[in-house]
Structures are given as structure tokens and as C-alpha cells.
Amino acid sequence: MSTGPADRGHAGGEGRAALVTGGASGIGAAVVELLAAEGHRVAVVDRDEAALAAVTARVADAGGRATGYCAEVTDGRALREAAEDFTAGSGRLDVLVTSAGIQRYGDVLETSDELWDEVLAVNVTGVFLAARACLPMLRTARGAVVVVSSVQARASQSDVVAYATSKGALDAFARAMAIDEARHAVRVNTVSPGSVDTPMLRASAERFAAGVPGAASALLSSWGRAHPLGRLATPEEVAAVVSFLAGHGASFVTGEDVRVDGGLLATIPVALPEAAPAGREA
Numbered sequence: 001m002s003t004g005p006a007d008r009g010h011a012g013g014e015g016r017a018a019l020v021t022g023g024a025s026g027i028g029a030a031v032v033e034l035l036a037a038e039g040h041r042v043a044v045v046d047r048d049e050a051a052l053a054a055v056t057a058r059v060a061d062a063g064g065r066a067t068g069y070c071a072e073v074t075d076g077r078a079l080r081e082a083a084e085d086f087t088a089g090s091g092r093l094d095v096l097v098t099s100a101g102i103q104r105y106g107d108v109l110e111t112s113d114e115l116w117d118e119v120l121a122v123n124v125t126g127v128f129l130a131a132r133a134c135l136p137m138l139r140t141a142r143g144a145v146v147v148v149s150s151v152q153a154r155a156s157q158s159d160v161v162a163y164a165t166s167k168g169a170l171d172a173f174a175r176a177m178a179i180d181e182a183r184h185a186v187r188v189n190t191v192s193p194g195s196v197d198t199p200m201l202r203a204s205a206e207r208f209a210a211g212v213p214g215a216a217s218a219l220l221s222s223w224g225r226a227h228p229l230g231r232l233a234t235p236e237e238v239a240a241v242v243s244f245l246a247g248h249g250a251s252f253v254t255g256e257d258v259r260v261d262g263g264l265l266a267t268i269p270v271a272l273p274e275a276a277p278a279g280r281e282a
Contacts, residue, residue, distance in 0.1 A: 022100030
């Protein structure tokens with residue numbers, strides 16, 4: 001594991017300490033930047049060294065404190081070393097946010113053993129390993145865990161059998177952990193975004209666009225229109241909910257899943273005919 005134990009930048013006042021996996025891009029990066037802006041000292045865990053350097057630099061430029069750890073979330077030893085090193089430097093660990101995840105496509109027959117194992121290893125085992133690495137410190141701090149799940153834990157699109165399975169498993173894992181950790185005053189919740197404008201979503205759009213000019217943008221727009229609010233979420237909108245669940249304002253919230261989906265799962269996809277003219281029975 002390559003670590004960057006020195007803080008970059010300085011935040012005024014004493015804040016809490018948080019560790020974020022998958023923190024170098026997308027939702028994870030938005031969480032890192034928001035928590036740092038709120039005064040948290042943040043450990044950023046990601047396998048992309050260049051993106052890791054970029055997000056810690058942005059935090060420093062904004063006056064925050066971030067420490068980068070280049071590690072795979074499937075490496076339990078690396079996660080434990082990162083958590084212990086960060087806690088030794090910060091003196092505490094109050095919050096764990098697990099945002100690392102991958103998307104792969106295929107139905108059951110199209111999903112190879114290798115693809116299935118890859119998705120479950122990153123999306124589920126990675127969360128388990130991060131939680132196990134951080135729980136001793138979180139128990140001491142009476143802290144909080146926020147797991148980034150997905151609406152696909154509850155309703156699935158086509159051809160994402162491994163991904164949807166992994167997100168359903170995350171919801172069950174978080175509920176079980178919430179019950180176990182309540183006696184230690186550690187809260188555990190999930191957030192379930194709909195479609196969010198992240199590099200991962202854009203990569204999916206490019207995959208299905210197959211190089212056709214403008215097709216990726218059109219796909220992203222159509223995915224946004226599927227939500228009643230008519231657009232994609234931003235990573236910052238998800239990060240705001242993560243921050244709430246991690247904070248003192250949610251002190252009596254545990255075992256909960258909060259959807260950040262623009263009304264997607266509230267929708268019955270049946271289009272009614274246009275309303276009848278005034279004065280006529282509908």
C-alpha cells in the first residue's frame with residue numbers, strides 16, 4: 001500500500017475525522033470535499049493514484065485537510081493499515097463512508113464466474129473489509145457508517161444481475177450491522193441514489209453509444225428524464241445526504257435507507273391519457 005501520511009492544507013477549528021473509500025471520483029470525491037469543507041479531517045482511500053492526488057490537492061486548495069491512501073478495497077490488510085495510520089495521526093475516527101463500487105453488465109448466462117466474483121468482491125466484500133478495519137475506532141468515537149448503495153437494491157434494470165445482487169446484499173449487510181453496532185452507539189445507514197452524473201455513469205453511456213456521435217449525451221439525457229424530477233442527480237446532491245446521515249443531526253437514525261433518486265422508485269410507469277377538456281367527465 002502506498003500512503004500519503006502528511007496532511008495537505010489546514011482547516012480552521014477542530015473537526016471530526018472521516019474515512020471515505022472510493023473517494024477520488026464521483027460520489028466519493030463529492031463526499032470528501034463536502035466533509036472537508038465542514039471541518040472534517042478526511043482519509044481518502046482509492047486505487048487511482050492520480051485521481052487521489054487531484055482530490056487531496058483540491059481539498060488543500062480549499063483550506064481542508066485530506067490524507068490519501070492508494071489501496072484496493074479488496075485488500076483487508078491495506079484498509080486496516082490505512083485506518084490505523086489515519087487514526088494515529090488524527091487521534092480519532094468518527095465516520096466511515098463506503099463509496100467504492102463498480103458496474104458490470106450481463107444477465108445470468110452472460111455473467112462469467114470472473115465478472116461475478118469481481119463485482120461482489122469490490123461492491124460487497126470491500127464494504128465488509130472497510131467496516132471491519134474501522135469499527136474498533138468507530139466504536140470508541142460512537143461514530144457513524146454510511147454505505148453508498150443504489151436504487152437497484154430494490155428495483156433492477158435489465159442486464160445488471162451481478163451489480164443489482166451486490167447492492168441488495170449491501171442493504172442487508174448495513175441493516176445487520178446497524179443492529180449489531182447499536183449497543184456500541186455506532187449508527188449504520190445506506191443512501192440509494194438513482195442515476196448520478198459520475199464518471200462511471202458516463203462510461204456506461206459511452207459503452208452503449210458505441211462511438212456514435214452525440215449518442216452518449218442523448219443516453220444520459222434519457223436516463224435523466226426517467227426520474228420524475230427530469231434529470232440526473234449531481235454527486236454533490238448525494239454527498240449532502242451522506243453528510244446528514246454521518247452527522248449529529250441524524251443521531252437517532254440507524255438501519256435506514258435513504259433514497260436520493262429524484263422520485264424514481266415512487267413512480268408507477270403507466271402513462272395516463274391527456275386530461276379531458278374542462279366540463280367533461282374524465
